Amino acid sequence: MTKACAIILAAGQGTRMKSKYPKALCQVLFKPMINWVTDWCLKAGIEEICVVTGQGAQYLEPVLPKQCCTVSQPQQLGTGHAVMMARSFIGEHRSSPILVLNGDAPFVDDAILNQALEQHIEQQAQVTVITAELGNPAGYGRIVRAQDGTVQAIVEERDATESQRAICEVNSGAYCFDADFLLDGLEKLGCKNAQGEYYLTDLVGIAVSERKKVCACRSRDEKVALGANDRAGLLKLNEIANKIEVDRLLEDGVNFYCTDGVVISPDAVVGRDTTLGPGTQLKGHVVIGEDCDIGPSTIIENSTIGNGCQIHSSFIERSVVGSGVRIGPNSHLRPDSVLGDGVKIGNFVEIKNSTLGEKTSVAHLTYIGDSDFGSHINVGCGVVTVNYNGYRKFRSKVGDNAFIGCNTNLVSPVHVGADAYIAAGSTITSDVQSNELAIARARQVNKPDWVEGYRQRELEKKQQSKGK
Structure with missing residues (x-):
């Protein structure tokens, strides 16, 4: 198929979102809406992408994939005006079909993009509009067709007649254009309307008046038309997307006793016979093996979990966990932590790097923190690796089969050898060799009958102070 390129409109300020960030940065399942759109494009094989940005571009640009270039739309004067800002990009891709997509439409997926491109090319169209049938089309532009089924116009609801408002086929806001027609049509767009804006939808009328081929690629999935203009709409998108992901995991053999508070990233993969408890959140790229028990109230972010793990009421981020590991409750694996098979991380334990x-x-x-512990080590209650001197982090190492007694401080950098034994209450500042016992604490001194004398002295001092 002919290589296509895409223009993504992401200059909207999202005033009704009441956010200082561009609307396209609002998240659906922990992922900015703009990244849903760019990811679908890349999955469809579209690697030449131009993103039209506006105010807040400094927040938007860092999240874009490397395949994207950007152009600025300093003033938001409509969708047609936004595409005008990308004229040079269109001119550089005259031989390619040009997709124009909204940056806040997360459900226009690779399947419908490829379907629209195939139809556009096969029918040699100048314009192809991606449409959907909605049970309640209120608020959407209607697709008006002639008796032979050809598209005649896109009519906004405020301009529609009563019969046109009864039409359920709506404009999704996603299009495919012939590059030459698009460049020519942009020159013919006007702004003589109530909003004083340039509407991309007017290109359909221009094409029809010039007897150009206009097609509609009708999606069977009404979600392609969904976007969000306010926080309530954004919540609805999250609910729809999350149900899709929960259903996907159910189909994959994942178990849920209750889905309250469960939020699943579209990039999460979970093995069969794993249970996700209430309040479990899988954020970003997460891989969880089979036969695991996760939750309740557990967050796993950009991490890999092996088979047969138990993770309860804990937070894991950017870490790798082996198989048969027990974590929690109330533990925290911070970035760059790696746990081998069969490790036990109990309550109120923090592991970092x-x-x-x-x-x-x-x-x-x-x-x-910042340490390398071997295998079969017992780490007692209250052990702390003292890894920071206020300026730099230092790393420590503990060998296999070592025993670290309760309330031990390992002042990094130190090396504790294999089979070493550190007595409880020690502060270790020097290396401990293999098979050595390290005791680093003050010697205990017991003073017989000391308490009675102490009390008498304190009582006399109190009486003297009252007499003054």
Whole structure:
């Protein structure tokens, strides 16, 4: 198929969103709407993408994939005006069909894009409009067809007659244009309307008047027409998208006892016979193996989890977890943590930028940061790796089969050898060799009958102070 390119309109300020950020940055399932659109384009094989930005471009541009270039629309004077800003991009791609898409329409997917492109090319159209049938078309532009089924116009609801308002086929806001026609048509657009704006929909009327071929690619999925103008609309998009993802996981053999508070990224993959409890959120690129028990109230972000893991009421971000691992409740795996098979992370444990070998146990109330722990290590309650001196981070290493007693401080950088034993309450500032016992604490001194004398002295001091 002929290589296509795309123009994405993302200059809308989203005034009704009441946000300082562009509307296209509002998120559906933790993902900016603009990235839904760019990802669908890339999945459809469209790698030449021009994004039209407006105010707040400095927030939008960093999230765009490398395949995107940008042009600015300083004043928002309508969709036609936005495409005018991309004239040079269109001129550079005269041999390609030009898709024009809204940056806040997350459900115009690769399937409908390819369908529209195929139809556009096969029918040698100058304009192809992606449409949908809505049960309630209120607020949408209607597709007006002639008796032979050809598209005659797109009529906005405020301009529609009563019979036209009864039409259920609506404009999704997504189009495919012949590049030469698009450049020529942009020159003919006017702004003599109540809004004083240049409407892209007027190109359909121009094409019809010039006897150019106009097609409608009708989607069977009404979601392609959905966007969001305010927070309530954005919530609706999230609810629709999340139900799609929950249904997808159910089809894949994932178990839910209750979906309250469950939010699933479209980029999440979960193995069969895994259970996701209430309040579980999978954000970004998440891979979870089979036979896991996740939740309740667990957040996993951009991480990989092996088979047979139990993760309860915990937060995991940008980490890799092996198989048969137990985590939680109330634990935190911060970025760049790697846990081997069979590791145990108990309640109130924080791991950051560290590796733990297989079957190492960190049962409770511990911080491990910037460290490499081997396999079969027992880490007692209250152990802290002291990794920061106020200016730099330092790394420590603990060998296999070591025992780290309760309330131990490992002042990095230190190296604890394999099979070493650190006594409880120690502050370790020097390396401990393999098979050594390290004791680093003050020697206990017991003073017989000290308490009675202490109390008597304190009582006398109190009486003296009253007499003054």
